Amino acid sequence: MSPEPARYGTFHVDHLLVGVEVARLEEVLAPRPLTPVPLAPVEVRGVVNVRGRILTAVCLRRFLGLAPAADASAAHAVVRLGDEALSLLVDRPGDVVAPPASAEVPVPAATSERFRSRLSRAYAGDGRLLFVLDLASLDAVTARPQAERRPA
Amino acid sequence: MSDDGEIVAAFLAETAEGLDRLETDLVALEADPTSPALLAGVFRTFHTVKGTSGFLGFRQVEDLSHAAEDFLGELRDGNLQLTRAHLGGLLEVVDALRSLLGAIRAGGAEDDRDHEELLARLAQRGDERPAPPVPPPPRRAAAGPGTTGTLAERSVRVDVELLDRILRRVGELVLARNQLAAHRGARGGGGLDAPLQRLSALLGELQADVSRTRMQPIGQLLAKLPRLVRDLAGQCGKSVRLDLDGGDTELDRSVLEAVRDPLVHLVRNAVDHGLEMPAARTDAGKDPTGRVAVRARHEQGQVVLEVTDDGAGIDPERVGRRAVERGLIAPAELASLSEAAILELVFTPGFSTAAAVTTLSGRGVGMDVVRANVERIGGAVGLHSVPGAGTTVRARIPLTLAIVPALLVSCRGSRYALPQASVLELARLGDAALGHPERVEDTVVARRRDEVLPLARLDELLGLGGAGREAPGTVAVVQSGEARLGVVVDGVIGTEEIVVVPLGRHLRHLGAYAGATVLGDGAVALVLDVAGLAPPAGRSDVA
Numbered sequence: 001m002s003p004e005p006a007r008y009g010t011f012h013v014d015h016l017l018v019g020v021e022v023a024r025l026e027e028v029l030a031p032r033p034l035t036p037v038p039l040a041p042v043e044v045r046g047v048v049n050v051r052g053r054i055l056t057a058v059c060l061r062r063f064l065g066l067a068p069a070a071d072a073s074a075a076h077a078v079v080r081l082g083d084e085a086l087s088l089l090v091d092r093p094g095d096v097v098a099p100p101a102s103a104e105v106p107v108p109a110a111t112s113e114r115f116r117s118r119l120s121r122a123y124a125g126d127g128r129l130l131f132v133l134d135l136a137s138l139d140a141v142t143a144r145p146q147a148e149r150r151p152a
Numbered sequence: 153m154s155d156d157g158e159i160v161a162a163f164l165a166e167t168a169e170g171l172d173r174l175e176t177d178l179v180a181l182e183a184d185p186t187s188p189a190l191l192a193g194v195f196r197t198f199h200t201v202k203g204t205s206g207f208l209g210f211r212q213v214e215d216l217s218h219a220a221e222d223f224l225g226e227l228r229d230g231n232l233q234l235t236r237a238h239l240g241g242l243l244e245v246v247d248a249l250r251s252l253l254g255a256i257r258a259g260g261a262e263d264d265r266d267h268e269e270l271l272a273r274l275a276q277r278g279d280e281r282p283a284p285p286v287p288p289p290p291r292r293a294a295a296g297p298g299t300t301g302t303l304a305e306r307s308v309r310v311d312v313e314l315l316d317r318i319l320r321r322v323g324e325l326v327l328a329r330n331q332l333a334a335h336r337g338a339r340g341g342g343g344l345d346a347p348l349q350r351l352s353a354l355l356g357e358l359q360a361d362v363s364r365t366r367m368q369p370i371g372q373l374l375a376k377l378p379r380l381v382r383d384l385a386g387q388c389g390k391s392v393r394l395d396l397d398g399g400d401t402e403l404d405r406s407v408l409e410a411v412r413d414p415l416v417h418l419v420r421n422a423v424d425h426g427l428e429m430p431a432a433r434t435d436a437g438k439d440p441t442g443r444v445a446v447r448a449r450h451e452q453g454q455v456v457l458e459v460t461d462d463g464a465g466i467d468p469e470r471v472g473r474r475a476v477e478r479g480l481i482a483p484a485e486l487a488s489l490s491e492a493a494i495l496e497l498v499f500t501p502g503f504s505t506a507a508a509v510t511t512l513s514g515r516g517v518g519m520d521v522v523r524a525n526v527e528r529i530g531g532a533v534g535l536h537s538v539p540g541a542g543t544t545v546r547a548r549i550p551l552t553l554a555i556v557p558a559l560l561v562s563c564r565g566s567r568y569a570l571p572q573a574s575v576l577e578l579a580r581l582g583d584a585a586l587g588h589p590e591r592v593e594d595t596v597v598a599r600r601r602d603e604v605l606p607l608a609r610l611d612e613l614l615g616l617g618g619a620g621r622e623a624p625g626t627v628a629v630v631q632s633g634e635a636r637l638g639v640v641v642d643g644v645i646g647t648e649e650i651v652v653v654p655l656g657r658h659l660r661h662l663g664a665y666a667g668a669t670v671l672g673d674g675a676v677a678l679v680l681d682v683a684g685l686a687p688p689a690g691r692s693d694v695a
Binding site for chain 1: 254257258259263409566614615616653655656657658659662664665668669670674675676677678
């Protein structure tokens, strides 16, 4: 008995296609105003109001070490991370796909270690790679001041 | 929103409720497979979903609910005997419908999904194997399905966002009343005293009434549990009876939202870790069917939520051993602890990880997270366990979230909330109360009456840098413990009653914030934690 292929919601992030397991994806939302959080880790672009819930918005471009977006508006992919929901800022949403296990390929070794450590696998298909985000790695967003405090 | 949008939104809300009811009824049907009332209820719900989805052109929802309706028709007419496999199929239909609703909610349309196999299985009337023995029915203290008619006629459906808006408006009214009272104070009574008092009394009552509209019965959370327990029990190979009690206990909806995850986690724990396998239970002289009870009740202005299992209990010796293995406690320290104190160790972060994690209760969420979640909303969690007899986890939670009056200030184009309890007064640099800032060595201070008050710019406190900007002149004098600090802000916007919501895990450690709040216009403002606003070392640009 072969297991059902996992389904992924896909998102365009810079020139890449990044996938999130559908089971962990709560919803996808249009761009909306963010409140910046001074002193927050660099990947955190701010907090956002989603129907009264206040979610932390993590910029996937920064998280994956990609070029920052020229355009500040970005769609929100709301994912479940342990006991809370988190908004991932993506350029725009793509389709839901279910790549067969046979399409799995190694994450290209030429990418940065930081990039590789934040993905759980990659699939080849339709002429482009799908990188599956390792949601557990979002815990790697830790305290790093956004702006240096004035040195004493 | 367009008319169509409203129709679809209403369809989504009603169907989501219908699916919740279906799930509860289907699990109840498992225990009582021939109940005409339950069969009719399930049939009716599928029928309604089929009708509305067909009208709105959601083809997949229609096909699935149609197939389920046909299938139930045969059951109802007695042509078919309900088996466990049938029920599994029907629950799969509920899951499939739910994910289609999710797609419609997110994208306005059904996503492309293949339900052929499920439809074919329903058409073939599923598996004809005889049903294995089913566990006894979950006992529900609340009224059963189909008895809510009179209540429904006396209630209306209101969007919760509208309720939130009304609550905020009441907060604004309170603010306007305060301004009016201050104005009157300045120019003397003028016959306004009596109407103002009346206004205050009415506002108080209005606030209490509006708060009550946000109360929801915890039953809607409990209604998810029979399905959860059924699935979990199946996966673990255990036989479980679930008792629910106190479903009509009411809580503010934001509190309800906050206890959802902890409750689910506690129930998962009880089934997965608490209860023994049937054989082990028989050996121990217990009923092979384990019992999990979830009870809610009001007590002293709080809600008490209990999850009890009659499983093996928690062995303090094992807990102690594990805590030592994980380096959470030194062996010598362990020896000095009472049994109750040792049990408390299960709430320590890092206690329930790796080895203890199964696919069911795992997901890296331990008792520490349950405790953190409950404490975040001002509650408390305790644990009581008797080896061999079972475990009870008891959470005390507030009825409503703390609504605190706050001062809204602006800084660098953003709004921040300062809880008013920590604000002593507002002043301007250079006015009589504060005087002009002076530099004393590396600190900038102002004389506030007979004390010397250290000053710090908010943008500097928040690491935004203040250099090169003209010093703003408004000062909020705040107090934390014994320490006082003059926080220099760009301006004061006003006061507002806010509901403080905790920040997510990536921001909770920052110290500068007590949480965040949604303002009247829907934007989020950070709530400053006065104790965490450490004045920066070194010179400042206030002077």
